[in-house]
Amino acid sequence: MTSTSRRSAEPPDLSAPPPPSEPAAPRTSRGTAFWAAAVFVALTAALAVAVLVRTERHPAADRPPPRAPVPSPPPAPAAAPPTPSLPSTPSTPQMSSTPSSPQSAAGPGRCPATPGTASQELPAQPPADVTWTVFHGVAEPVSREHGPHREEADVHRCYAHTPTGALIAAWQIATRFVLADDWRGVVESQVLPGPGRDAYVAQRRQVRTGLDTGGKGQLAAYAIASYTPEVATVQLVSRFAATGRLQVSTVTVVWSDGDWRLRLQPDGSVSPSVQAVTSLAGFVPWSGV
Numbered sequence: 001m002t003s004t005s006r007r008s009a010e011p012p013d014l015s016a017p018p019p020p021s022e023p024a025a026p027r028t029s030r031g032t033a034f035w036a037a038a039v040f041v042a043l044t045a046a047l048a049v050a051v052l053v054r055t056e057r058h059p060a061a062d063r064p065p066p067r068a069p070v071p072s073p074p075p076a077p078a079a080a081p082p083t084p085s086l087p088s089t090p091s092t093p094q095m096s097s098t099p100s101s102p103q104s105a106a107g108p109g110r111c112p113a114t115p116g117t118a119s120q121e122l123p124a125q126p127p128a129d130v131t132w133t134v135f136h137g138v139a140e141p142v143s144r145e146h147g148p149h150r151e152e153a154d155v156h157r158c159y160a161h162t163p164t165g166a167l168i169a170a171w172q173i174a175t176r177f178v179l180a181d182d183w184r185g186v187v188e189s190q191v192l193p194g195p196g197r198d199a200y201v202a203q204r205r206q207v208r209t210g211l212d213t214g215g216k217g218q219l220a221a222y223a224i225a226s227y228t229p230e231v232a233t234v235q236l237v238s239r240f241a242a243t244g245r246l247q248v249s250t251v252t253v254v255w256s257d258g259d260w261r262l263r264l265q266p267d268g269s270v271s272p273s274v275q276a277v278t279s280l281a282g283f284v285p286w287s288g289v
Contacts (some may be wrong), residue, residue, distance in 0.1 A: 111158035111258045112149055114165070122224045123164045125284065132288030136179040138216050139288030140172055148172060154180035155189050159260045163224055166232035169260035170251040171219055174236070174270050177262065178204075179216070192254055196264030203268055215240065217247060221283035230255050237283050248275045 129144045140156075142148065146168055147159035156172055159165040177186045183204060191197045217238025225233040231254050238247045249271040253260040265272055 114161040118145065118160055118162050119164070120162055122227060123167060123284070126286040127164050127168075135175060136216075138175050138179065139218055140175060141168055141219070141286075141288060143168055153185070154182040155185055157190060157259055161229065161255060161260075163227045163232065166227065166253050166255075166260050167222055167224065167234055170232070170234040170253050170262070171222075171236055173253070173260075173262040174249070174251050175216075190259075191262045191264060192256060194264075195266050196268055199266065199268030200264055201268075215242070218287060218289050220246060220287050221280045221285045223283045225250065232260070235283070237277065237280060239287070246277045246280070248277055 127141075127143050127146060130141045132139045133142055134140070142156075143160075143164065145160060146162055146165040148156040148168070149158040149160075150156070154176060156176065159169040159172075173186070173190045177183060177191055177200075180186045184201075187197060187201060187204075191200070217240045219236060220239035221237040223235040225235050227233075231252065233250060233252050236249050236251055238249065239245070240247070250273070251270055252263045254263050255261075262270070264270060
């Protein structure tokens with residue numbers, strides 16, 4: 001016990017050197033690592049900002065490239081100009097039953113419109129552009145200007161909407177609806193429907209053979225009794241060659257559906273009365289034979 005206490009009371013030996021300690025890490029290496037990390041973070045941020053700015057300034061960079069335009073086919077070569085045709089040699093005018101019309105052609109079944117330049121004056125003189133044809137022994141006038149402009153078998157139609165057109169229509173239709181082989185076609189096309197037409201058809205149906213044309217008069221003169229664009233009343237003078245007798249019939253035509261059409265009396269006759277005259281005084285002489 002005595003030896004233990006004496007040893008602990010002894011003072012420490014200060015002359016002995018202290019035990020060696022571990023050297024401290026140099027401060028310069030820790031500072032360098034800090035600045036390297038800071039520079040790396042700054043560069044990363046700057047790169048991200050540059051990418052964002054480039055994306056905002058060039059939004060079309062992400063779009064697909066435009067398609068190359070398809071080349072259009074080359075234009076077709078221009079057609080060669082038509083070769084001008086040589087004018088035909090004019091022929092000598094001849095009298096024909098089919099005169100050419102100066103009016104423009106209309107559609108099938110329709111009559112050409114009357115030109116606005118056509119004369120609306122009452123014909124104080126016979127029309128100058130008339131040729132004559134013979135139908136079942138009766139001479140009929142045909143005008144290039146006033147018609148008829150359509151000739152379809154026994155039906156001659158399409159007269160000008162003029163006083164002269166009404167005059168020619170009155171003589172043509174009044175002759176054809178009696179003498180034509182196809183008198184039914186003439187009646188249906190060129191006679192106004194009504195009691196007069198029905199009466200005529202009933203009478204004409206009783207005739208079994210062709211009518212005798214020897215007693216039919218030829219046109220000798222005319223007079224326009226009255227005229228409006230809707231209705232025309234024409235006096236026609238017939239001369240009978242066998243006796244020389246002159247006879248006046250009063251014929252009425254009506255403008256209906258683009259053409260002049262014959263209006264019969266209720267009993268089926270053409271004229272309300274037939275009068276004999278001894279001369280052509282008061283009428284315009286006009287004859288084809």
